[in-house]
Amino acid sequence: MTGPAASDGPVPADVADAPFWRRKTLAQMSAAEWESLCDGCGKCCLHKIEWADTREIEYTNVACRLFDSGSCRCTDYPNRKAKVPDCVVLTPAVIDSLHWMPSTCAYRLVSEGQDLPAWHHLVCGDREAVHRAGIGVRGLTLSEDEAGDLEDHIVDWIE
Template identity: 55%
Template sequence: MTSTDPSTPYWKTKRLNEMTNAEWEALCDGCGLCCLNKLEDWETGEVMFTSVACRLLDGESCRCKDYPGRQSIVPDCIQLTPDQVDEIGWLPPSCGYRLVHEGRDLYWWHPLVSGDPDTVHQAGISAQGRTVSEEHVSVEDFEDYLCDWPLTVAGNAP
C-alpha cells in the first residue's frame, strides 16, 4: 500500500494504523452518523439506526459539542481506533474509515477530496437536520425513530 508519488493522497498510501493522529482524525467526514443511537436485535444481531442522536451531537454542524471530553460525559461513546474498524459492523457504508480499511477510495464529497467540509451535507450523506437529541426521547421510544438513511450512499457520483 505504498506509493512513491508524493501527490498521492495519504489515505491511498497508508494503512489506518500507519496514519498520524491528524491524518486519522481528518478521515472523519463529519457526517455524524456514528453518533446516532442504534438498536440491536438480540435474536439476529441486526443493528438498526435511529434518528435519535447522542446528546453531544450538534444536529446542524454534525460535530460533537465536547469532542475531547465526550467519553467522560457519555461513557458508552466509542472511540474508534484502527483496530476496531473491522470489528464495528455498523459503520455506515459511506464512512471514510471503513472505505480506507476496505481498500476503497473516498467519495467526491469527503472533505479531504472536495476541500470543503460542507460537501458531506450538500451531498445528503450527513445527519444534518435529521435528528432529535436523546435528551428529548425516552429510551423506550427509540424504536419509533428507526431509519435506514444512514445505510445509503447518496451523492456518490463524481
C-alpha cells in the same frame, strides 16, 4: 486506485505522491490525518438498534446528548468518553469490529481498501459537500434526552 488494506506492507514507489489515505493504513496515519478523515456526517453519533436474534442493525435519528445537530460534531469531543461512558472511540484497532459503521464512512472505506467518495472534503475541498450529497444528518436528529423509545425513531439513511 484504492487504499492499502490494513495488513498490506510497504507502499510501492509509484503511489508515493498519492493522498495519504491511499498510501497509508489507518494505523500508519498521524493523529491529524486520522482526524481529518472524518467527513462530518454525524451518523456514528446516532443510536443504533442491534436485534439480538438477527444481529441486524437499525439506524435511528436519535443522537447522543453531546451531539450538535447544526454542526454534526460532538460538543465536547476531548471529554466525550468521560461524559458518555458508552461512547465508542474510533481507533484503527477497533474500526473493523464496528459492523454498524455506515458504508459511506471514510474510516470504514479506507480500512476496506476503498477510496473516498467524490463528496468527501479531502477529495473535493468542501466540508459542506457531505450534506449536499444527502449523507450528513445535519438538522435531522433528535436528542436522546427527548426521544423516548428508540424503536419509534428508526430511519433509513443513505448508505
